[in-house]
Amino acid sequence: MxxxxxxxxxxxxxxxxxxxxxxxxxxxxxxxxxxxxxxxxxxxxxxxxxxxxxxxxxDGKTDILRYLWADVLTDMSGDIAEKLKSVAGPSERLQSAAHSFIAYWIDHPDHFRLVFMSNDVTRADVSTFVMGEDTLAHFLMFSDLIREVHPEEHDVKMSTDTLISGLIGIALCMNTMPDYPWADPTSMTNQLLLSIIT
Amino acid sequence: MxxxxxxxxxxxxxxxxxxxxxxxxxxxxxxxxxxxxxxxxxxxxxxxxxxxxxxxxxDGKTDILRYLWADVLTDMSGDIAEKLKSVAGPSERLQSAAHSFIAYWIDHPDHFRLVFMSNDVTRADVSTFVMGEDTLAHFLMFSDLIREVHPEEHDVKMSTDTLISGLIGIALCMNTMPDYPWADPTSMTNQLLLSIIT
DNA sequence: ATAATACTTGGAACGCGTTCTATATTAATG
DNA sequence: CATTAATATAGAACGCGTTCCAAGTATTAT
The missing domain is CATH 1.10.10.60 (Homeodomain-like)
Incomplete structure (x- = not known):
């Protein structure tokens, strides 16, 4: 001292x-x-x-942009929660959330780019938090929905991560390769859900 | 004239x-x-x-970068084909290809960024081809593998697109959010395959 | 007050993608 | 030959992210 x-x-x-x-x-x-x-x-x-x-x-511009993530994710979560109000069954709720998730990123390509296409892939400073507690919550909402569908064992963590990254992938493809005749995003989302719900 | x-x-x-x-x-x-x-x-x-x-x-830099896609994708396809040589069963082959796909993008984050994170999300000039026949072939390889697993009906096109975008999503997450404790990519890939194979 | 430390500031500089303008250069017609 | 249209060139300019540096300001212990 x-x-x-x-x-x-x-x-x-x-x-x-x-x-x-x-x-x-x-x-x-x-x-x-x-x-x-x-x-x-x-x-x-x-x-x-x-x-x-x-x-x-x-550290730079990207470091600032991270500050905007929380805002966008809150907006997205609100969107999902809104549509979720009128849905009852567990698996129906999970499906609704997934479809809302996809719809949000397709409707807001700029937001998608902001959150998922920050361009400092190179450096992975583990020191910085990158995904704070609050930011994380918006994704872990899927964990709860999955748990409702599968009250038993099941590897919820892995199912959640797979679903999230799969959904993000669909959104990415629709956003970055719009000219490729992708299958209907709704159908793809349902297909993706098959591995979790069954 | x-x-x-x-x-x-x-x-x-x-x-x-x-x-x-x-x-x-x-x-x-x-x-x-x-x-x-x-x-x-x-x-x-x-x-x-x-x-x-x-x-x-x-049109600009991004338009040039597209010329590099084919090269990267050929490299990736080679990687997949190489590992595929020693794999026999239909579903094993599909799994091998999927895992090779993921491994490639995780091992080559710069290539991933080049192909999937070109930053002109905004404009979607339908006129430009974006994904030529040859470029496309590298992705449609998954269609063949899926068809081998499911010789019957099954919506191959949709399964393929879901698998591809899902895999890309896993790769994207691993690349852009390395600090988040994602589940093991291998496990996630297997989970993703569940929706196609079953 | 003085010295020491932490932080802010202004300005210049670099290379970048991109746009604009004015000036060649090229290759066809008449 | 000259004319005319298509293209190529040089150069300047804009705003960008980023880095460097010298000078200034603020706040503390002595």
Missing amino acids: ARTAGRPPRSKAEILEFRSKIGKHALEIYRAEGFEAISMRRLAKAVGCAPMTIYAHF | ARTAGRPPRSKAEILEFRSKIGKHALEIYRAEGFEAISMRRLAKAVGCAPMTIYAHF
Whole structure:
């Protein structure tokens, strides 16, 4: 301990506050004008700081974009929950959620790109959290639905991950290769569900 | 007809030749130094023309990258075929192919990004072919394998598309969200296959 | 006050994809 | 030959993400 002289480092609270402040402005721009409109120079102007300052708090643009994930995922979860209200049976509920999931990403290709096509595939800094608790919850909702269908044993974790990644794959294909005559996404989703429900 | 004066448009053969010439150089750079190394200015230098000229033949960078797909997919198909040599039963062959598919994209994240994460999600020019006959063949191989498993009716087209997009989804998740504790990719692939094989 | 440390700032710079414009260059017709 | 249309070229420009650096500002212990 025994601080030497000089300005002390910012408290963790301050750091988080600044980060979320930048994230808030990024979200504003994204909602108003979409993905392309978010630029570091512009974001800095919106926040009211120098472009350089942002780099002191974030590793880069992708690191900022992660702040928008939660927002999009919340929107998606809301969509699913809304449609889920009027569905009763366990397997029907799982199916409804899956179809809503697909529909959401097909209806919002820009959101899909934001969440699933962030372009820093290269570096996998395990240190950063990437998927926080809250972000995760939006996906684990499928676990609950699967558990309702299979109250017995069954490897819920694996079924969930398979379903999620499978669904994301369908959405990716529809988004990135729209010219290929894919089978009906609804049919594909049902087919995918077969491996979980049966 | 009755041509007016002036230089005639290039023949289709010439156009294709120029395009493939650019594609060839792009592939060279990609193989030698990877994705990031491909830039329009540098590519022009390699081809021996002005950067502007490329834009007369391609819509943009993404349009060029498509030329590299075939190469990557051929490589992948080779990988699958190689491992498939020593596998006998119909369903075993399908499983082998699926696992090889996943393994390939996990082992080559840069290739995955090149093929499945081209960033022009926005515009869907139906006019451009996007997936040529040859490119397509690498995916339709799964159709044959599925048909071997199910000689009867069964909607092969839909099963194939579901399997392909599901596999791509698993690969995408492993590549873009490496920090999330996904279930074992092998297990997920098997789970995915359940919906097709049964 | 002074010195030491942490952080912010402004500006320049690099290479990028892309667009624009004005100026060749090429190859056909008349 | 000249004319005319198709193409290629050079160069500048825009905004982008990102990096570097020198200078400034803020906050603390001494």
